[in-house]
Amino acid sequence: MSSSNQTSQLPLKHLIPHGKLIAIGGNEDKGTYPTVRSKRQYYLNFFELGILKRVVSESGKLDPRIEVVTTASMIPQEVGPIYTASFAMLNCHNVGIMDIRTPDDARQPEYLARLLAADVVMFSGGNQSRLREMFGETDFLDTLTRRYYAEPNFVIAGTSAGAMAMSQHMIRGGSVPDALLKGAVKMGTGLSLSPPAIIDSHFVKRGRFGRLIEAVALYPKLIGIGLGEDTGVLITEGHLVETIGSNLVIILDGYDIVHNNAAAAKKGTTLSVENIKMHVLAKGNVYCMTERKFYVSKEAAMKAAC
16 A cells, blocks of 8 residues: 555544654755955855755756745745745756745645645744644645655745744744743644644744743644754654754653643742753754754664654
């Protein structure tokens, strides 16, 4: 029986995804070159280390069909051309822009046909709640999810809001100054592409440790993934999390929490949580969400049969 037939007959929660998720923390290097007026010297070689190159290579094609979904952004007329130009620098010219603004747009046969033809679907940054509002309970999301579970080289990428929306229990906002006070993090429902994870973006630069700690305290069976800027994770088989890019990834694991007042505390009062584990992942490090273990490389994780 083919994997697609299996996918159509079994609940997705019982299957291992064959596709790939790439969640990016934001401000990914798209190929920035210094000018006379530049105050920063860019040493990162985009073509060697850039995340977008990894997005392309994971599709298994030199010039894959890429659809960029700008729904989360309120400035799609600016965001779309940036990605088109960035992928063109990687000799990828088969790029389309899906500026889906309403749930009715998401139900248009044209967009569904383009989704079925795509090798890579990339969600831009913006407001992650818009992604659920536009795509929830649509054939678009159902088709996206089923292709992710069935097709080994199908890639779903998302940056910033597009990364955060991959969670089932999604962070939709939160006050950094009020971090670690009950209610500082606002939770909602995401696209449920990665149910074991709660993903946050711009993590280190914007100081979002507190809100991810609260999110994990509220859902201690889930894994918190904090993405630094120009950094991401490649998630394969639904549970292997490999760090890609130039910065770092923070993993928060609440499985062994002993004391936790997150559920009972009143709004605005201080959280009290004992024994959250934290891991810091640099480029190439891997975290196994099923075994809740850190590995220095994907090879080490595979050797351990994670």
